Amino acid sequence: MSAVFVILWKDLLSEFRTKEMVLSMLVFSLMVAVIFNFSFPPGSEFIQQAAPGILWMTLVFASLLGMNRSFVYEVDKGCMQGLMLAPVNRTAIYLSKLLVNFIFITIVELVVLPLFSVFFKLEVLHVAGQLALIMFLGTLGFTIIGTLFSAISVNTKTREVMLPILHFPVSIPIIICSVQATTAVLQEQGWQVLWGWCKLIVVFDIIFLIVAYFTFEFIIEE
Amino acid sequence: MSDSIASGSQTAAIKVHGLSKTFGNQFALRKIDFELPPGEFLTIFGPNGAGKTTLIRILSTLTHASSGEVEMGGIVPSKEPDKIRRQIGVIGHQTYLYENLTAEENLKFYGRLYGVTDLDQKIATIIASVGLRLRRRDCVRTFSRGMQQRLAIARALLHEPTILLLDEPYTGLDQHAAEMLSGWLRELRSSQRTTLMVTHDLERGIDLADRIAILKKGRIVFYEKRENVDRSNFKQTYYKLVGDEQNTA
Amino acid sequence: MDNKSSSPWVRILVVATLITMLVDLYLIFEFAPTERAMGHVQRIFYFHVPSAWVAFLAFFIVFIGSVGYLWKRDRKYDMIAHSAAEIGVLFATLVMITGPIWGRPVWNTWWEWSPRLTLFLVLWFIYIAYMMLRSFVEGEERSARFAAVFGIVGFVDVPIVHLSIRLWRDIHPSPVIAGGDGSGLHPDMKITFFFSLFTFTLLFFWLLVQRLRLEKSTVATSELKKQIAY
């Protein structure tokens, strides 16, 4: 357990120094959000309906960008081998990377979400709690998958492309459910509907946390 | 030849039997056997691509052998990897250092992973002894290759391993630092640490060794106790065994 | 080479597959009555649904092979998973081709985001990604390991994808998808349908065996190379 926090501390420290991941995700997602805005006629009503979808696509794209980096550090100077040489449980490496990614993406979301609601003229303050719940569950979902797959993609010839190709089809349930849940909240469809979607995200999160927990070792062990 | 290889009657620190490793359909190691008694120093020479790094990677649990057995201090690494990992210190081709962390932070990170006690104290000592005290708060990114290598040595020794696996540890070190490293290795040997070192530096390799091996195309073609090796002649022996071929394994 | 290397079981499988395929064709085009509302195009149903079944079966075998490989580290399991994935993608493609051919006259549209067709589209992407992953990783041991992990994740994902798509469709019901497949089938249609399922299953195993033999001879060649190198 403590190994998780040792690695977490190291990653946070390193990011604090460079701000590479958080900044690039942040700038990227803001740009995408703005550019999506231009795909609608000015003042269109559709934009509000499409907002949840745009929001999630923006976040997923941005996080793929960030998660791709999470193992690059480890692999490039052979640090992964340094980690593997230490008497550290392999799943601790996974859990720490998951936490790191989750923390960074959450930071990005905390900045992006308010700006997004301003750009897209959404009323979010009165449903902030519900949105936070969806953000938490959904983000956890695609981070669980993304962390696992970035350990794979970092070892392939086409790092940057491989992660989205692996990630998107598998995370479709997360995207569908998160988008629909967000829509349900914004259109005030009630707790019943919201819970229907969230239930599925919870199932996804739990199942894939278990699967990742057991398979991660096989990715990094030679 | 097998007589000289299977020597000690007590449990060997490193015991390798019938070890093979293939990559696809290419052999990196072919049925390697040797034993190294505790506290002894084995130097392995060999041309590029002979399989030296592969051997070290297997011993250090970074990769699995295709077949054969390994035992270190009575422990089978593939069965109890964490137990063996605590006892080995490895210097590899890469430094395993994080560029955006300072020298001190790198050591702190690895020290914590190994659960080293009295960490700050030990870091201060070791950083001074590798001559990086003045640069300890600088990011590794700003270090020269040799400075990084010094830190990599500190990293490998920090948790006081009983078995050292060194893959070309002299890489990038200046004369002074290389002398220093030799000094440490001599010191460590006298404190009953078992060492397996791969190097291309014949002089230094022989100086330190209790036993000398030559690896060629994945096979051990030479394995002798130091006292049986004619030092003045070794260069010729080496070239006779491996040097006549331009292309390596 | 064909006769020497194949076991009697393989030969029985080959013959059985060929015969049932012929019978199946007869059943589909002669024996089964023409559906009143949809006409002849409904016969594609006897290809469409069994293809879907075979694709599922194949992906399940990818899963089994992947688990087996990670557990036993035996190349054999990886070969099974790899071969099954290829066949699965083939049949998933068939599902997506036959679906619209059937759907065009019935639903009056080439592509309908029906739950099943959408599910197959997603499956198709997952296993295309599986194949791409295999070819983008260097070293066969590593590629087998990564593929096995992805094969497990991908298969575990299938029911969740299915559920989420179903839920999504419930909220936005599609225009006209009346008359589900299974409702009130003529007995002769049922016979044809189940026979077709059986035929496609045999065909799948035949293809799997053939694909494995191809893989094995590739490996045998590289083994020979290794021996020469030794």
Ligand SMILES: Nc1ncnc2c1ncn2[C@@H]1O[C@H](COP(=O)(O)OP(=O)(O)OP(=O)(O)O)[C@@H](O)[C@H]1O
């Ligand atoms: N990951 C790998 N994939 C495929 N082949 C490999 C891999 N690692 C090593 N090899 C092969 O195994 C053989 C031994 O390599 P190894 O790195 O052990 O050599 P070495 O003796 O350390 O050489 P050097 O002196 O250059 O460091 C070489 O033929 C090499 O091509």
Ligand SMILES: [Mg+2]
């Ligand atoms: Mg080497």
